[in-house]
Amino acid sequence: MLDAKTTEIVKSTAPVLKQHSSQIGKRFYELLFRKAPELLNVFNQSNQKRGIQQEALAYVVYAAGEHITDLESLTPVIRRINEKHRALGIKAEQYPIVGETLLQAVKDVLGDAATDEIINAWGQAYGYISDVFIRMEEELYKKIEAEPGGWSGYRRFIVDKKEMESSEVTSFYLKPEDGEAIASYKAGQYLTIKAEISEEPYTHMRHYSLSEAPGRDYYRISVKREDAVHNDPEGIVSHYLHDRVQRGDSLLFSAPAGDFILSPDDLPVVLISGGIGITPLLSMLNEIVNKWPQREVTFVHATSNSQTHAFQSHVAELAQSRDQVKSYVCYSSPTEEDRSNHRFDKEGRIDKEVLTSIKPSGPANYYLCGSVPFMESVVKLLRDLNVPKEDIHYESFSPLAMLDEE
Structure with missing residues (x-):
């Protein structure tokens, strides 16, 4: 554990890192790829160009510092990162250069404000945090290798x-x-x-x-x-x-x-997807139909029109043949043929009216997947409808996204 003085320094300076998080993230990756160009084989270069990866790093750094005495409160974040690290093949020996580079980035961005005392405190904090990550990831590697048909690497x-x-x-x-x-x-x-x-x-x-x-x-x-x-x-x-x-x-x-999975209970499920976000939710829908034939499931999908609507016939067929399945479709830009053939339920986006109409009367689990703005909008609407935060689950195709944070 960290001593009291180190903990106090880290917690008190975490808001400063948040304020400069974008610049720190950008500087970090500039330095990292210069020191270890082989890591360009791992990091998504398209996300680098969009600035998404930098934002993800900055969030983790700030959150870890803010919760340094209670990392258990960050378990969902840590678990999600651990899963991605295991999938990418991140190893323990890669953590030191990341920590060294991160501290240099903080120093470069904050200048004289990043005193030796502050840098030393964050160095100790990084060591503590990385040890937690490494232990959890080692368990994941062992688990997947031990499973029937499992394997390590690629x-x-x-x-x-x-x-x-x-x-x-x-x-x-x-x-x-x-x-x-x-x-x-x-x-x-x-x-x-x-x-x-x-x-x-x-x-x-x-x-x-x-x-x-x-x-x-x-x-x-x-x-x-x-x-x-x-x-x-x-x-x-x-x-x-x-x-x-x-x-x-x-x-x-x-x-x-991945940690975006169905709860094992028998509560009704509402699956809400936008665009390509349909993919993990379709897997969930198919598993519910196969495994829990009595479990109610509502599948809500938003896309431009029938031309961009993947798996439309499959979901429609399940809704027609299974009493447990309900389907609701929103097209933001329907074609005239879509209108004449009644291929959708609402023209426009998912709104409060849509969610009110499909919301189960009692407790339910809600699973969302789509762009970050899409999910932010849906989470806000669900919270406005008094859906408990713990009943809302989501997957982001960005490196990291935390929605509805308090």
Whole structure:
């Protein structure tokens, strides 16, 4: 444990780090890639260009300092990071250079305000925090290796089938190249690809949600083609998968990971997705139908129109054939054909009226996935409808997002 003086320094200076979090994050990555360019093989370079990774780092640093005497309160955050680290293959020996670089970034940004006393205190705090992370991640590595069909590192999978689900989304059915068993997973988890693209100087890691219920002899991921929008670059890996990867090609994946999973109780479930956020929730829907045939589930999906609406026929069929399943669709830009064929329930976005109409009368679990602004909006609406914070669960495709924080 840290001594009282060190703890006091860290807690009192945490708000200063928050104030300068963006600059510290930016400086950290500049220094890190200069010292250890091999880490460019791990970090998402598209997120670097968008500034998303920097924000994620800054949040963790500030939150850890603020809660240094009670890291248990950050368990959801730590667990989520641990899962991503295990999926990416982050090892204990990589932590020291990160800590050293982080302290240098703090010093560079804060200047004379970052006294030796402050830097030393944060150095001790980082050591304490990293030890917690390392222990938890070692347990995850051991657990997945011990599971039937589990593996460490990256394993080769063959694309058994490639199937378009919408104008933007394509599914990839993956079978192990070695023909051996594959690890099971929980609905809502993801696979991590290590993409080796010929003209790219570094490998590219990406997390893709498993879009099918567990229990098959294959994995399925469903990937949205990310085109360049305004100042955001196109998705390097999504374009590679859509345009160049074909049936029979071999790809590298780490074992399933993630903490966004269904509760084991029998409470009603409300699944709310926006765009490509449908993928983990579809896995959950399929698992509920297979495993809990009496458990009520409402599937709410928002997208532009039927052209971008992946898996629309599958969800509609379940809603028609299963009494336990209800479906509600919002199109923000429906086509005339969508209107004439009544392919959606509401024109526009998910609002309070929509959520009021589908909200179960009693306790329920709510699972959200989509863009951060989408989820922020839905979380606020649910809280306005008096849904307890602990009943709202979410997955973010950004490096880290914490919603409705108090």
